[in-house]
Amino acid sequence: MPLDCPKSFRLDLVARSHGWYDLAPFEYDREERRLTMVILAGERSKKVTVEETPQGIEVSATGGVTRNVLATVRRVLDLGSDLSSFHAACRSREGFDWIARSGAGRMLRAPTLFEDAVKVLFTTNCSWGLTRSMVENLIESFGRGGAFPTPEHVASLSEATLRKEIRVGYRAPYLAKFASAVASNRLDLARWEDRDRPDEEIEKEIRSQPGFGPYAVQTLGRLLGRHAGLGLDSWSRKKVAELRFKGRRVKDQRIERFYQPFGEFAGLAFWLDVTRDWHADSEKLWS
DNA sequence: GCGTCCAGGTCTACC
């Protein structure tokens, strides 16, 4: 089924906007421009495929493409974001015009915000390999065709199981508390997606979850379309130092000042700047 | 084989 999306939409730019495509239950075939994911539809799992074809973006799914599948795909591909003012700002700034020309700026999101939040927690203070391992172990424990577990399932696992079997280490109490709060409706994640609420309020609520520090808050903010914060981590600090500060490590405030001209989109400008080389072989498509 | 370091940080205690 064809997917209604902007003319300038490029699947590869969204799929590889950050590392999620490399984490289960996503799979991405760059050669074929094909993104697959496993989602939950009631009690069952469905494999959903998104492909870029000469005719446009096509969606297919085991059991058929339902309204729910289409809504999930739109969420995953961040099709609800309006980037026009950000692209206008990029056009007038040297070194950032490629963003406007390519249409970059949509971030790959998980089918649910719960999955996004747990994955962000799993990226803290560890190698990417360990992040992958934690995600895979959690999915395996769920055992539903490879779908990411529900908050209820995660909440049902003891801290000892999370620590010893899912191998999340010291993150076990953080994950248990978060899943329990969501499963019991004490924490309504839909409120974090409410565009009418101010950034400060959302950040405060995310920050109040144990285990979610400045990096996690701003990284999750990026997936929520709130781009004022940079979400600096060890990898991006090193990258931006090479790119913008002649290899010198500088204070976070210095990096923040550099991207400040982008205002509410500073974090997005920063992220696209440090990941531009990921798309270098595609630049001829939009130059 | 073994010890150390550190990776897409966060929390707590202490000053």
Place this chain on the structure above:
DNA sequence: GGTAGACCTGGACGC
């Protein structure tokens, strides 16, 4: 408000 140290894990590295 700033800083030091602890915290799980597992791969890389040096010896």
